[in-house]
Amino acid sequence: MASVNIRELVLETLLLINRDGEYSHIALGQVLGKYQYLDKKDRAFLTRTVEGTLERRIEIDRIINQFSSVKINKMKPVIREIIRSGVYQLKYMDSVPASAVCNEAVKLAAKKGFINLKGFVNGLLRNISRNLDHIEYPSKEEEPVQWLSAIYSMPEWIVRKWRKEYGEEKTEQILKAFLTERPTSIRCSCSKITPKELKSRLEEEGVTVKEYGEIPGAFLISGYDYLDALETFREGCFQVQDISSMMVGEWADPKEGDYIIDVCAAPGGKSVHLADKMKGTGTVEARDLTEYKVNLIRDNIERLGLSNVVAVQQDALELNETSLEKADIVIADLPCSGLGVLAKKSDLKYKMTEQMQKELAKLQRDILSVVRRYVKPGGRLIYSTCTIDREENEENAAWFADKFPEFHLVKQQQMLPEQEAGDGFYIAEFERKKADLE
Numbered sequence: 520m521a522s523v524n525i526r527e528l529v530l531e532t533l534l535l536i537n538r539d540g541e542y543s544h545i546a547l548g549q550v551l552g553k554y555q556y557l558d559k560k561d562r563a564f565l566t567r568t569v570e571g572t573l574e575r576r577i578e579i580d581r582i583i584n585q586f587s588s589v590k591i592n593k594m595k596p597v598i599r600e601i602i603r604s605g606v607y608q609l610k611y612m613d614s615v616p617a618s619a620v621c622n623e624a625v626k627l628a629a630k631k632g633f634i635n636l637k638g639f640v641n642g643l644l645r646n647i648s649r650n651l652d653h654i655e656y657p658s659k660e661e662e663p664v665q666w667l668s669a670i671y672s673m674p675e676w677i678v679r680k681w682r683k684e685y686g687e688e689k690t691e692q693i694l695k696a697f698l699t700e701r702p703t704s705i706r707c708s709c710s711k712i713t714p715k716e717l718k719s720r721l722e723e724e725g726v727t728v729k730e731y732g733e734i735p736g737a738f739l740i741s742g743y744d745y746l747d748a749l750e751t752f753r754e755g756c757f758q759v760q761d762i763s764s765m766m767v768g769e770w771a772d773p774k775e776g777d778y779i780i781d782v783c784a785a786p787g788g789k790s791v792h793l794a795d796k797m798k799g800t801g802t803v804e805a806r807d808l809t810e811y812k813v814n815l816i817r818d819n820i821e822r823l824g825l826s827n828v829v830a831v832q833q834d835a836l837e838l839n840e841t842s843l844e845k846a847d848i849v850i851a852d853l854p855c856s857g858l859g860v861l862a863k864k865s866d867l868k869y870k871m872t873e874q875m876q877k878e879l880a881k882l883q884r885d886i887l888s889v890v891r892r893y894v895k896p897g898g899r900l901i902y903s904t905c906t907i908d909r910e911e912n913e914e915n916a917a918w919f920a921d922k923f924p925e926f927h928l929v930k931q932q933q934m935l936p937e938q939e940a941g942d943g944f945y946i947a948e949f950e951r952k953k954a955d956l957e
C-alpha cells in the first residue's frame with residue numbers, strides 16, 4: 520500500500536474546513552474513513568492536529584501576524600494552512616521536535632507546488648519557534664475582551680455576549696472547558712445488553728471505561744482507535760451521546776406504550792434513547808427534513824436493532840394534520856447556533872454570526888408554534904438546544920409560555936460545558952393543560 524504523508528492529510532482536512540466551508544466533524548470523518556488503514560498513532564496525530572489548529576485558530580493567526588511580513592489573510596490557502604498547523608505543533612505538541620515541524624512544512628509546501636515559498640515557510644516557522652516566549656497578547660486588565668478572545672481563541676462578539684450574560688469568571692470557565700480534552704460519552708443500549716456486561720466487554724476490547732454515576736448506563740470511554748473497530752459498537756451495544764444530551768431522555772422519562780414525536784431527530788440520538796427506555800413498546804416517530812438526514816436515523820435504528828422507532832421525512836414547519844393532539848411527548852431538539860458544543864465542533868464559532876443566531880431563534884419559535892399542536896392534552900413538550908445563548912433558550916421558553924397559555928413551563932435548565940464531560944445544553948419541559956384555554 521502506498522505510504523501516506525500524514526501532514527498532507529492534515530492539510531487536506533484543514534483546506535476542506537477553512538477554505539471549502541465543510542464542517543470539521545464531517546471533514547475529519549471523511550478523511551479518517553478514506554484512510555482507515557492508518558495506524559492508531561497516525562490517526563491520533565491527524566485528529567489532534569486538525570482539531571487543535573482549528574480550536575486555537577485566533578491565537579495562532581495572531582502569532583503568525585506578529586512575526587510574518589505577509590499577513591495571514593493575504594497568504595495562499597495552502598501556505599496558510601501549512602503554517603497554521605505548524606504553529607499549533609510548535610506551541611502545543613511537545614512530542615514533535617521543532618526541527619521536524621519546520622522541515623516537514625517546507626517539504627509539503629514544495630510538494631504542493633510552492634517551491635518559491637520554501638524559504639518563507641522555513642524562515643517564518645523557525646522565527647516563531649525561537650520566539651515562543653515572546654508572543655504579544657492584549658492586556659488582561661485593559662482589554663479583557665480581546666485578552667479572552669486571544670487566549671481562548673473565541674471571536675470577540677461571543678466573548679462580549681457571554682460576559683454580559685454570565686459574568687467574567689463564568690465566561691472564562693466556559694472558554695477553558697471548550698479547550699479541555701475529554702473522553703467520549705456513551706449510553707448503554709439497555710434493551711440489548713446490561714451496563715455491567717457492556718463495561719466488561721469494552722474492557723476486553725482494550726477500552727478504558729469509567730462509569731458516569733449520574734445517569735444509569737452512561738460511561739466515559741477512551742483509549743480506543745475508532746468506533747467501527749469495536750465489536751460492541753458494530754453490534755449496537757451502545758450509542759455515542761453527550762452526557763447533557765442524555766438528559767432529554769431522562770427528563771422525558773416515557774412510560775411503556777407512549778407515542779412520541781421527535782420533530783428534528785437526525786441522526787437520532789434522542790429518539791433511540793427514548794425507544795430504548797420504552798423497552799420495545801410504544802412508538803417513537805423520528806422526523807427530519809431531508810431523506811439524507813432520515814437515512815442517518817435509519818442507520819442508527821438498524822445498528823441498534825430497535826423495533827419501536829420509525830424514521831420519517833417531514834418538514835417541522837409544515838403542520839401534519841394527522842398528528843394533531845396525538846403525542847404523549849413531543850421532542851423539539853431544534854436547530855440552533857451550537858455554541859454549547861464547541862469542544863467537539865470548534866469551527867462553529869467561526870461560522871456563526873449574531874445575525875444567524877437571531878434567525879435561528881426565530882426559526883425555533885416558528886417550529887415550536889407548529890409542533891406544539893401535536894401534544895395531547897395532559898401531554899408534554901420537551902424543547903432543547905445545544906447552545907448556551909439566552910435568546911435561543913430562556914427567552915424562547917418565556918415567549919412560548921406567554922404565547923401559548925395552554926402550556927405551562929414545568930422546569931428548565933441551562934447546562935454549561937463541564938471540564939470532565941457534558942456539553943453546554945439547554946432543556947425546557949412544558950406540560951399541556953388537560954382542559955385547554957383555547
Ligand SMILES: C[S@@+](CC[C@H](N)C(=O)[O-])C[C@H]1O[C@@H](n2cnc3c(N)ncnc32)[C@H](O)[C@@H]1O
Nearest residue numbers: 783784785786787788789807808834835852854
Ligand atoms: C440539533 S439537530 C437534532 C439532533 C437529534 N435530536 C439527535 O439527538 O440526534 C437538529 C436537526 O433539525 C433538522 N432540521 C432543521 N430544520 C428542520 C425542519 N424544518 N424540519 C425538520 N427537521 C429540521 C436538522 O436536519 C437536524 O438534523
